[in-house]
Amino acid sequence: xAQVTQNPRYLITVTGKKLTVTCSQNMNHEYxxxxxxxxxxxxxxIYYSMNVEVTDKGDVPEGYKVxxxxxxxxxxxxxxxxxxxxxxxxxxxxFLGPGNEQFFGPGTRLTVL
Amino acid sequence: ILxxxxxxQSLHVQExxxxxxxxxxxxxxxxxxxxxxxxxxxxxxxxxxMTLNGDEKKxxxxxxxxxxxxxxxxxxxxxxQPEDSATYLCAFNVPxxxxxxxxxxxxxxxxxxxx
Numbered sequence: 001x002a003q004v005t006q007n008p009r010y011l012i013t014v015t016g017k018k019l020t021v022t023c024s025q026n027m028n029h030e031y032x033x034x035x036x037x038x039x040x041x042x043x044x045x046i047y048y049s050m051n052v053e054v055t056d057k058g059d060v061p062e063g064y065k066v067x068x069x070x071x072x073x074x075x076x077x078x079x080x081x082x083x084x085x086x087x088x089x090x091x092x093x094x095f096l097g098p099g100n101e102q103f104f105g106p107g108t109r110l111t112v113l
Numbered sequence: 114i115l116x117x118x119x120x121x122q123s124l125h126v127q128e129x130x131x132x133x134x135x136x137x138x139x140x141x142x143x144x145x146x147x148x149x150x151x152x153x154x155x156x157x158x159x160x161x162x163m164t165l166n167g168d169e170k171k172x173x174x175x176x177x178x179x180x181x182x183x184x185x186x187x188x189x190x191x192x193x194q195p196e197d198s199a200t201y202l203c204a205f206n207v208p209x210x211x212x213x214x215x216x217x218x219x220x221x222x223x224x225x226x227x228x
Contacts, residue, residue, distance in 0.1 A: 031214045033214075033215075033216075040220065042117075042202070043204075043216075043218040045215065048214075048215060058215070059217075097214070098162075098164060098206040099164050101162050102159065102214065102216065103159075104156035
């Protein structure tokens with residue numbers, strides 16, 4: 001089954017404790033992206049990647065890191081989480097090109113105390 | 114940051130009603146306009162990706178039109194059913210070299226269809 005998976009789905013952590021949210025897709029997509037969803041603000045892009053070893057900042061990259069060592073995986077790293085990073089996070093992937101829909105993972109709800 | 118606006122913010126309709134929402138986006142340097150359907154506790158799923166001015170797309174009772182010259186798209190739902198209850202997101206594909214797919218999302222229209 002073609003899908004985007006994320007882990008964990010739910011996470012409660014404390015300020016400053018490094019964490020990684022994994023994202024994996026099995027559709028051979030070049031493009032992968034991380035979004036955060038906050039009430040009233042819509043989905044905002046954190047980082048994206050157009051292929052292996054090619055990553056760039058989105059609209060809200062502060063406090064996050066990513067890597068793309070393999071085509072299928074695009075982990076999101078929070079080196080020192082803070083309460084303002086409490087949010088719902090989505091990973092998405094697609095083929096390159098503007099006519100291609102993005103496929104979203106199931107979401108990760110993160111709470112930073 | 115580009116501005117993508119959706120209206121209304123929320124909508125309550127009765128089963129069987131037809132309804133429509135609006136998405137406004139920058140009219141210059143158009144690449145593509147996406148519509149996604151997002152049900153509570155699930156992830157967004159693509160409805161349409163529209164790339165040409167005048168495009169009309171249809172999937173069952175849901176259809177969409179696109180006007181790139183004036184910068185708007187309409188999403189129509191004919192004969193709304195309770196299972197249509199969801200948040201409908203539009204996203205503007207930002208022009209990007211190299212075939213990039215950067216999307217700027219609107220805040221969505223939350224639809225509730227009541228029996």
